[in-house]
Amino acid sequence: MKKIISVFCLIFLFSAIGYCKIDLTTLPERDRVQLTIYNSADLTFVRESRTLTMKKGDNRLQFSWANTLIDPTSLELFPLKDADKITVTDLFFPPRITGLGVWNINSHISGKSPCEINYFTSGISWQAYYLATLSQDEKTMKLDGYVKVTNRSGEDYENAQVRLIVGKIHLLDEIAMLARRYPPYGRPIEVIPPDEQGRREQLFRAKAAVAGAADRVVVKQIEKEGLSEYFLYTIEGTETIPNNWTKRLLSFSQDKIPVVNFYKYEEERFGKSVIRFLSFKNDKAHNLGKEPIPDGLIKVFKIVDKDEHLSYIGQDNTKYIPVDEDVELNLGAVLDIKVEPKLIDYKTYNYNFNAPNRNISGWDEEKTYRITVSNYRNLPVKIEITRNFPHQYWTIENKGDFGEYRQIDIDTVRYTMEVPPNTTKQFTCKVVLRWGDRQH
Amino acid sequence: MKRILVLAAISGIILFSNTSHSRTKLVALPERADTVIRLDNPHFTLVEEERVLTLQKGTNQVDFSWAGVSIDSDSICIKILTHPKEVNIISVSYPPGENALVWQIYSPQAYEEKIRISYLLRSIDRLITYKAVADKNETNVNLQSFLVLRNFSGEDFSRAKILLDYGEIFEKSVAHEETKQMLFLTRQNVPIEKQLTFDARVLPWEPEKVQGNVGIPVTYTIVNDKKSGLGDCGLWGGKARIFQDDGHGSTIFLGEDNVAFTPVREKFSLYIGDSRDIVVTQRKIKDVMVNIRKNADNAVILYDTDEIMKIEIENFKDSPVNLTLIENIPGQWDMEETSHQYEKEDANTLKFKMDLPAKGKQTITYHYHRRNVR
Structure with a gap:
């Protein structure tokens, strides 16, 4: 489905306004094409080089893109050679024709001239996703990172250099909207265009939901580098991505990543459940740290026996992880670790009564919790218990096996402890909350 | 679709006799000579066109009609250019129910008279867009500004001068319903300041409690002054797309934002995207x-x-x-x-x-x- 067609035609200048599409001299194929695909927006930056045959004087290049998702406001043409001799004088979108633009080019030379045509398209996307396998002792993990590129742009891209951008880009308009808009820059008084393309795209989306189409693992190198606030992945060699196809490529594979299994308990965030987390750091000590890890879905498995049979633990959408940052994967609620706070003592005292009407103006509230932490697993675990208070006027007294205690901010405290396999630990915390004028 | 017509006719001498004047006695249908489309006002487009009328001695009737074209009829002016002291406009009248007006022009003798008609034309305007390509170190950009003429006025223009209040002047033909994009300003090595801003009033304080990353907005700031190679005039607002040289002969797209109208000495900031590394x-x-x-x-x-x-x-x-x-x-x-x-x-x-x-x-x-x- 080659839908982008460049027609190069020669028209003497003063014929003006009657746009004839004849006098065809060449129909140049793409020499090279580079796709830079973004994942934070439906946007791909396409750079293609084509060799045009120029005549001395005025030339016209007609570019049409019917049934593709190209943003016409992004179209750009420039000569790669002889830039001083070839001038692109304007780009116009002729009346009452959709999906067509024409460049007027003035050339002081004749013959073949390499030119670059750039534009944005929507409909090509990429996604990072990960498969993680924990070792049997859960101390290390193997992490395979993949990228999946899907082309639903309406155009086939053959032998394209594929580059993927990780980063959060700021856009004013959706490229898909710009691609559908006619006229390309809208009208002086905005008229809403017929939404035929929109329906077409919805259809694509519906298909996208079911399609896991044509996965194929190719072991290719992916070059990685930082640019501005983005990270650029350049896939080795070229790829042909026909319309409606998906390609999966291995981005990296790393074994023996030391991981920390830990669990969090915080009623205000997770309710009464204990949530399992898996943490590691994107750094050299963890055999990583060569590049940021883009956000994507991670599925975590565990090796259960000597034959390396697997068991599925859970999945999470990872954040983008810069180099040297910690990763915390939320693997969901578990039943084999329990944290049970129980209110075992309750008192109020130190009442103040204000002078004129002897109403209560302040008091202290003392709550004693016994917190039971149980590890029913055959492995040692690390548990983080976070307690939040209604305000900053409190004092605390911890007793027993509470591990490491730390105040996080004015109304949050945290206990961190290691619990050996099949062990239960207990501690008490007595919190005195001051209310009313006891706070003064 | 030429819809704006000027007809010069001999209307006889009886000036007030004809309320229903026939426009048959055609003397000349003068072609447009120089046409200027002035786009310095973002909301109104001024068209000035010069035509040569063949005037007879005595009173001449010149019809100006614009069926299917949105001209602000109150804005129409005529200026006599060749013999301004001798040739006089006697009256302007608007025929009922028509997009037209009739000038009564008195000429002391037969003249080939150049006139200039100006009017505000609706449904024709321009957008300004910018393209900036930053160097790899993000210290300066090559800035280009484009003029996008959108003509949905109902009128075709051939060889019209298209101009803003600064930048290049173009002489182009523009058809009805045509959109035309022209590069009108280029500046190399315009210094930029890259800045990240954490606004505690807007952004979450504890990123660990947020699903996904908290992006810190990144902006490029450009000053409209001589040091930047700019500063000649206020820069019109419009959409800017910012790219960066990737050091391998290609570019990546960094993001887009609106440039606000920026007077001389003032600066504009372009929010390009969010940093997740801070x-x-x-x-x-x-x-x-x-x-x-x-x-x-x-x-x-x-x-x-x-x-x-x-x-x-x-x-x-x-x-x-x-x-x-x-x-x-x-x-x-x-x-x-x-x-x-x-x-x-x-x-x-x-x-x-x-x-x-x-x-x-x-x-x-x-x-x-x-x-x-x-």
């Missing part, structure tokens, strides 16, 4: 009431507070970063102690500007009292 965690670590005043009922009526804010900033990039933190303290306040200097943007807004080294970590604390809280 992590800012802000926590209040102290907040107590002090200096409490009570009324006769022992109720608190006035107090001060004692508050400490702590902000941890981590740069995970291998390059230094300019970061601005915007903090807000409501009401009346006194700063007791601060780990970093700040600028007071207004009564309640503090700006901490800092250079974060590559892979650097910094902690800002500030200790303040809010005063006379009721």
Whole structure:
């Protein structure tokens, strides 16, 4: 489905306004094409080089893109050679024709001239996703990172250099909207265009939901580098991505990543459940740290026996992880670790009564919790218990096996402890909350 | 579709006899000579066209009609150019129910008379767009500005001068319903300042509690002055797309934002995207009431507070970063102690500007009292 067609035609200048599409001299194929695909927006930056045959004087290049998702406001043409001799004088979108633009080019030379045509398209996307396998002792993990590129742009891209951008880009308009808009820059008084393309795209989306189409693992190198606030992945060699196809490529594979299994308990965030987390750091000590890890879905498995049979633990959408940052994967609620706070003592005292009407103006509230932490697993675990208070006027007294205690901010405290396999630990915390004028 | 027509006709001498004047006695249908489409007003487009009329001695009738074209009829002016002292406009009349007007022009003798008709034309306007390509170090950009003429006025123009109040002037033909994009301004090596801004009034304080990353907005700022190679005139607002040289002969697209109209000496900022390599965690670590005043009922009526804010900033990039933190303290306040200097943007807004080294970590604390809280 080659839908982008460049027609190069020669028209003497003063014929003006009657746009004839004849006098065809060449129909140049793409020499090279580079796709830079973004994942934070439906946007791909396409750079293609084509060799045009120029005549001395005025030339016209007609570019049409019917049934593709190209943003016409992004179209750009420039000569790669002889830039001083070839001038692109304007780009116009002729009346009452959709999906067509024409460049007027003035050339002081004749013959073949390499030119670059750039534009944005929507409909090509990429996604990072990960498969993680924990070792049997859960101390290390193997992490395979993949990228999946899907082309639903309406155009086939053959032998394209594929580059993927990780980063959060700021856009004013959706490229898909710009691609559908006619006229390309809208009208002086905005008229809403017929939404035929929109329906077409919805259809694509519906298909996208079911399609896991044509996965194929190719072991290719992916070059990685930082640019501005983005990270650029350049896939080795070229790829042909026909319309409606998906390609999966291995981005990296790393074994023996030391991981920390830990669990969090915080009623205000997770309710009464204990949530399992898996943490590691994107750094050299963890055999990583060569590049940021883009956000994507991670599925975590565990090796259960000597034959390396697997068991599925859970999945999470990872954040983008810069180099040297910690990763915390939320693997969901578990039943084999329990944290049970129980209110075992309750008192109020130190009442103040204000002078004129002897109403209560302040008091202290003392709550004693016994917190039971149980590890029913055959492995040692690390548990983080976070307690939040209604305000900053409190004092605390911890007793027993509470591990490491730390105040996080004015109304949050945290206990961190290691619990050996099949062990239960207990501690008490007595919190005195001051209310009313006891706070003064 | 030429819809704007000028017909010069001999109308006889009986000036007021004809309310229903026949426009049959065609003398000339003068072609447009020079046409100017002036786009310096973003909301109204002024068209000036020059035509040569063949005037007879005596009173001539010149019809100007614009069926299917949106001309603001009150804006139409005619200017006599060749013999302005001798040739006079006697009257202007508007025939009922028509997009037309009739000039009665008196000429003392037969003249080939050049006139200029000007009017405001609707449904024709322009957009300004920008393209900026930053160098790899993000210190300057090559800036291009495009004029996009959108002609949906109903009228075709051939060889019209198309101009703004600055930049290149074009002479182009533009058809009805045609959109034309022209490069009208190019400036090389325009300095930019890259800035990251954490606005504590808007962004979440604890990124660990947020699903996904907290992006810190990144902006490029350009000053419209001579030092930037600009500063000749105010820059019109429009959509800017920012690219960056990738060092391999190609570019990547960094983002897009609207340029606001920028007068000379002023600057504009382009928000290109968010950085996820800078992590800012802000926590209040102290907040107590002090200096409490009570009324006769022992109720608190006035107090001060004692508050400490702590902000941890981590740069995970291998390059230094300019970061601005915007903090807000409501009401009346006194700063007791601060780990970093700040600028007071207004009564309640503090700006901490800092250079974060590559892979650097910094902690800002500030200790303040809010005063006379009721």
